[in-house]
Structure formats: structure tokens, C-alpha cells
Amino acid sequence: MKNIKISYLLFLLLILSIKAYADMPTAKFLLEAQGPRATALGGAVVSDSMDYSAWYWNPAGAAFVKVPELGLNGQKITQNISSSYLSFACPVDSYVLGVQVISQNSTVASYDGSGQALGSVNNQNLLYSLGFAFNIIDSVSVGLTLGNVNMKLGDSKTNDALNMNAGVMYVTGGFSAGVDAANIGDQLTFGPASGKENQPALVRYGISYGFFEERSLVVSIAKQDVSGSKELSSYGGGIEYMLADFLALRAGALNQNELMRVCSGLGIKYKHIGLDFSYTFGPQDLQGLDIAQLGLWYKFGK
Numbered sequence: 001m002k003n004i005k006i007s008y009l010l011f012l013l014l015i016l017s018i019k020a021y022a023d024m025p026t027a028k029f030l031l032e033a034q035g036p037r038a039t040a041l042g043g044a045v046v047s048d049s050m051d052y053s054a055w056y057w058n059p060a061g062a063a064f065v066k067v068p069e070l071g072l073n074g075q076k077i078t079q080n081i082s083s084s085y086l087s088f089a090c091p092v093d094s095y096v097l098g099v100q101v102i103s104q105n106s107t108v109a110s111y112d113g114s115g116q117a118l119g120s121v122n123n124q125n126l127l128y129s130l131g132f133a134f135n136i137i138d139s140v141s142v143g144l145t146l147g148n149v150n151m152k153l154g155d156s157k158t159n160d161a162l163n164m165n166a167g168v169m170y171v172t173g174g175f176s177a178g179v180d181a182a183n184i185g186d187q188l189t190f191g192p193a194s195g196k197e198n199q200p201a202l203v204r205y206g207i208s209y210g211f212f213e214e215r216s217l218v219v220s221i222a223k224q225d226v227s228g229s230k231e232l233s234s235y236g237g238g239i240e241y242m243l244a245d246f247l248a249l250r251a252g253a254l255n256q257n258e259l260m261r262v263c264s265g266l267g268i269k270y271k272h273i274g275l276d277f278s279y280t281f282g283p284q285d286l287q288g289l290d291i292a293q294l295g296l297w298y299k300f301g302k
Contacts, residue, residue, distance in 0.1 A: 026197035027149060029104040029125040030163075030183050031232060034085040036073055036276035036295040040265025041238025042252030044222035047169065047178035048208040052087040052297055055100040055131040058167035058180040058204065059143025062096045063133040065089045073276070073295030081106040085295075089131070098131040100145065121154040127163055139172045149199065151188060161186035163199065174210040179203070201227045216242040231257045238263065246270060250278070259283035272299045 035053030038045040046058045052071030054061035068090040076082045082105055089098035104125040129147020136142060145165040151158045167180035181203050187196040206222025218240045226232040238252030248267035253260060265278030274297045282289025 026188055027125065027151060027183070027199050028232070029083065029151075030102070030127060030149070031200050031202075031226070032075070032077065032083050032102075032104065033293075034073065034083075034087075034102065035071070036265055036278035036293045037240075037248075037250065037267060039075075039280055039291075039293050040250035040252055040263050040276075040278035041220055041240060042222075042236030042254040042261075042263050043224065043234065044206055044208075044220040044236045044238045044252060046167070046180050046204040046206040046222045047176045048218060048220050049178075052089055052098075053085075054089065054133070054143070055087055055098055055129070055145050055165070056085070056102070058169060058178045059131050059133050059145050059165055060141040060167040060169035060178065060180070061133075062089045062098060062131060062143050063135050063141035063169070064171070065091060065096050067091065068300040069297060070300075071295060071297035073293055075291055075293035077291055078289075080108065094134055096131075096133045096143075098133075100127075100129055100131065100147075102127040123154070124152045126150055126152075129163060129165070139170060141169045141171075143167050143169075149185070149188070151190075153190065156190050158188045158190050159186070161188050161199065174215055176208045176210075177206070179205045198228065200229070200232065202233075214242075236263075254280070273297070274299075 033039045033043050034056045038053055038057060049057035049061040050064040052069045070088050072086045074084045084103050087100040089096055106123045107120045127147060127149045129145040131145040133141060133143030147163045148160050149163040150160050162185040164184040165182040167178060169178040183199040183201045185199055187198055189196045202224055204222060204224045206220060208218055208220040211217040221237040223235040224233060234254055234256035236252060236254035240248055240250045242248050246269050250265040252263040254263060261283060262281045263278060267274060267276045276295040278293045280291045
């Protein structure tokens, strides 16, 4: 009981510290949703991320990973921007340890002072972190990731900044609830002539409920508040139905800055391997903003 109170107190202090991040943030690539299952459900998985993507959505969910699990996914956000994600979670005694890597690559046009085109500039943004999660009691878990984030614009590169993500999850019967505070860390700057900018610190919170035996139908809702930016904050919901042991159907919706996106997807698994796909439709009347994401995972052992 003492460990529970201490964990809740530390997590409360972490959430309150986000209030210090009041300015419009940089490193927005950290807000690109990772994992086709999560994106198909409108990002409403802070209370139901219990797979390789837990390190991104809520590290506490990794505590429910039972065997070593490796996952990766990729998405093309626009014609010139692509993102990839690699994650591994491994139970060790009563704990779960892991690692995650987020990489975003883009190409932008470059111009001189007179407006003449100089060609293209390649950008690369990178986050890598280590994860740690465990169950305080059977129904309550906590998790933490600590890592490094940096951004590169052509020949210019920011400092290496600390990035932290911490979460709590409560699971009992078919009901689960989760809270996560992410992107807490140092400011980023491209050098002395450039100002310092905050990472996109945020708080996610949501609930899920699983119906029928083995939670074959799961309904989830969640909200994401990004400090210093109402435009980047969002809320969403989703439904997942296990049509068979090997096939999951998913649908959801995401609302950001009063723009609604409809999401859909499916998951297929065979023994230890699984394939997930999601498709997020762009806001109505806005062309070229549809996003497809494909992911692959493998579970080791029995």
C-alpha cells in the first residue's frame, strides 16, 4: 500500500510539472501516433495498450506483456514525410524491460534570400528510449521510459535532450483506465542563435471496457492534452471486435482542432506473428491527408 501511495504521488507531481511547458512546442514528430491498432482506434489506447506499442502510449501497459514481443510499423504522413517505429518488450522476473525508437524523415525545399530554389534539404528526427514497467498489485501497474530526442535540419542539429514518459494503468475485470504523462524533458535548440523550445509535453487519459468472454469486444475513449497548444490536443474513441482468434476488426474516430478523422483497420495473426493495418481518413474537404500505417509483430516463446 505504501508503494502505491508513493507511485501515485510521484505521478501527480509529474503531471503538475507539465504546466511549466506553456509555449508552443517543437519536436511535433513525437505526436505522430504509433502502432496500427492504436491509430485504427482513434488513439484511444492509453487504457488498453498492452503490447509492444505500450512504451509510446502508456508504459504501464507493458507490465501486462507476458512473453518477449518485438514490433515495428511505418507510415507515410505526407508525400515528403515518413515515420517508422521499432519497439521491444521483454518480461524479466516480475518486471518488463524494453526499448523503443521513433524516426521521422522528411524532405523540404530550400531557397536563398532572393527566393531562388537551392534544392532539397533532408531532415531527420529521432527518439530512442529504454522502458521499465511492473505491477504494484495485480490490478495496478506503473511504467516509465527514459531516452534521448534530437532533430536534424540539413547540416544543423539540435542538442541531445532528455525525454521521459510515465504512466499508470488500472485493470479489473473488463474495465481498465489509464493516465500517461509524456515528452517531459529538456528544451531543444539548434544553437546559440536559435531560441530554446519545449518538447510537446502532454497528458493522456482514458477508459476501456471489454465485453463478453476474453474481452472479444472492446470499447475505448481517451483524451490527449498537449501543453501550450489547443490545436495539437485531441480526443478520440474506438471499437475492436475479435471476429475470430486470428482476425480483429477495428474502427474509431479522432477529433483534433475541431477536425474529425475517421479511422479503420484490422489485425491478422498466425501463431506467434501478427500483421496490423490502419487507414485514417483526412478531414472532410481536405485532400491528400489520408494516412495508412502497416505494422508487424512477433511474440517469442509459448
